[in-house]
Amino acid sequence: MNFEYSKQSLELQNKLDDFMQKHIFNNEKEILEFRLDNPWKHSPKLEELKNLAKKEGLWNLFLPRGYGELSPGLTNLEYAPLAELMGRCSFSSEIFNCSAPDTGNMEVLAKYGTDEQKNKWLKPLMNGEIRSAFLMTEPEVASSDATNIKTSIVKENDEYVINGRKWWSSGGMNPSTKIYVLMGKTDPTASRHVQQSMILVPADSPGITIVRPLSVFGYLDSPEGHAEIELKNVRVPKENMILGEGRGFEIAQGRLGPGRIHHCMRLIGAAQRSLNLMCKRVNERETFGKKLKDYSSIRQDIAKSACEIEQGRLLTLAAADKIDRFGAKVGANLIAMIKIAIPQMACNVVDRAIQAFGGMGVSQDTPLASFYVYARAIRLADGPDEVHMYQLGRNLVKEQLTK
Numbered sequence: 001m002n003f004e005y006s007k008q009s010l011e012l013q014n015k016l017d018d019f020m021q022k023h024i025f026n027n028e029k030e031i032l033e034f035r036l037d038n039p040w041k042h043s044p045k046l047e048e049l050k051n052l053a054k055k056e057g058l059w060n061l062f063l064p065r066g067y068g069e070l071s072p073g074l075t076n077l078e079y080a081p082l083a084e085l086m087g088r089c090s091f092s093s094e095i096f097n098c099s100a101p102d103t104g105n106m107e108v109l110a111k112y113g114t115d116e117q118k119n120k121w122l123k124p125l126m127n128g129e130i131r132s133a134f135l136m137t138e139p140e141v142a143s144s145d146a147t148n149i150k151t152s153i154v155k156e157n158d159e160y161v162i163n164g165r166k167w168w169s170s171g172g173m174n175p176s177t178k179i180y181v182l183m184g185k186t187d188p189t190a191s192r193h194v195q196q197s198m199i200l201v202p203a204d205s206p207g208i209t210i211v212r213p214l215s216v217f218g219y220l221d222s223p224e225g226h227a228e229i230e231l232k233n234v235r236v237p238k239e240n241m242i243l244g245e246g247r248g249f250e251i252a253q254g255r256l257g258p259g260r261i262h263h264c265m266r267l268i269g270a271a272q273r274s275l276n277l278m279c280k281r282v283n284e285r286e287t288f289g290k291k292l293k294d295y296s297s298i299r300q301d302i303a304k305s306a307c308e309i310e311q312g313r314l315l316t317l318a319a320a321d322k323i324d325r326f327g328a329k330v331g332a333n334l335i336a337m338i339k340i341a342i343p344q345m346a347c348n349v350v351d352r353a354i355q356a357f358g359g360m361g362v363s364q365d366t367p368l369a370s371f372y373v374y375a376r377a378i379r380l381a382d383g384p385d386e387v388h389m390y391q392l393g394r395n396l397v398k399e400q401l402t403k
């Protein structure tokens with residue numbers, strides 16, 4: 001693997017950093033306060049910045065080269081440092097139309113959608129005119145094993161009828177969310193991995209009730225939010241099926257590739273900014289006659305954090321490089337490794353920074369508290385740590401047995 005970034009990636013890194021310095025960090029407080037005071041409304045400032053980012057060509061950077069004219073032409077390896085830069089601010093990836101769950105949903109539509117599905121849903125998503133949600137997890141079943149998902153999708157003439165209850169549908173509270181990618185069962189009698197399908201469900205379909213927003217350690221993550229959603233006899237045209245009945249797992253495998261390592265890339269940015277803030281803070285404060293930076297325990301925390309961030313960064317780049325060169329299937333072990341290692345690393349690094357900040361660290365006056373909540377939630381949201389370990393362990397044993 002070549003550790004040098006390409007010219008295109010370096011140019012975009014400079015441009016993106018410049019944009020963030022000029023327009024994002026100095027508006028961060030205002031945008032976050034607006035969100036706290038106006039849940040489920042869009043900050044006008046954020047919308048303004050989206051238009052500016054689009055004009056400057058900092059838009060849809062996530063879609064890798066293989067997607068032809070839909071892609072800005074970057075590989076995953078080239079995109080990784082850009083996502084890291086975005087990760088330094090909790091909402092900035094949305095400004096560049098590079099935020100979850102839309103990135104994963106756009107990838108699904110770009111990869112598996114029909115022309116009609118692409119025209120109707122992918123185009124406005126890529127233009128940033130609408131947002132989307134991914135509806136898999138259900139309150140009634142252990143959803144870390146997706147074969148348990150039991151929402152029913154039944155064909156009736158030219159329509160599918162959907163019944164079930166979903167929760168943790170990120171983006172589900174957002175007034176701009178117009179389309180759901182829903183996973184459910186079309187054939188409960190089929191073999192385990194072909195029972196499920198993915199289907200497009202317009203958010204305004206009759207029979208849909210947004211039951212409530214779920215909070216994450218008290219954060220509503222507005223305006224996207226995480227919704228509990230009830231679907232009662234929801235009817236959609238048969239053309240809304242993605243790829244075909246029974247192919248939900250096949251799509252999920254595709255969705256688990258590049259789109260799902262973006263959280264890891266962003267978390268490295270969150271961890272790096274936390275460390276940078278920590279270094280500045282410990283130079284400012286003094287206790288018992290000396291600066292915090294001169295305590296051995298503080299220096300150890302800084303040194304450990306720097307090592308862990310760099311290890312995580314290199315592992316993430318290795319995973320991105322493997323996906324680029326050999327595909328997500330061959331990269332599966334490295335993908336699992338970063339999903340196990342990076343959110344935990346970010347939790348540890350942010351936690352040390354919080355401690356060094358004292359009481360301020362858990363308040364709204366630094367981004368640290370929200371970074372911690374993000375990193376901790378990703379240990380579940382991107383699939384629980386244990387599930388990635390379960391699969392990685394199985395693969396590694398299997399590899400040895402077949403050698």
Ligand SMILES: Cc1cc2nc3c(=O)[nH]c(=O)nc-3n(C[C@H](O)[C@H](O)[C@H](O)COP(=O)(O)OP(=O)(O)OC[C@H]3O[C@@H](n4cnc5c(N)ncnc54)[C@H](O)[C@@H]3O)c2cc1C
Nearest residue numbers: 134135136137142143144168169170377380381384386390
């Ligand atoms: C902030 C946030 C955002 C989310 N966004 C979305 C979204 O947009 N769309 C969506 O569909 N879902 C979303 N989720 C849901 C998330 O994907 C699920 O919470 C996750 O898959 C776990 O499913 P579960 O909650 O049903 O936990 P369960 O399946 O009940 O698992 C509970 C625990 O059991 C343990 N466990 C499970 N399997 C194993 C194993 N093999 N070995 C050892 N221990 C194991 C783990 O500790 C696990 O955490 C989000 C979750 C959060 C917190």
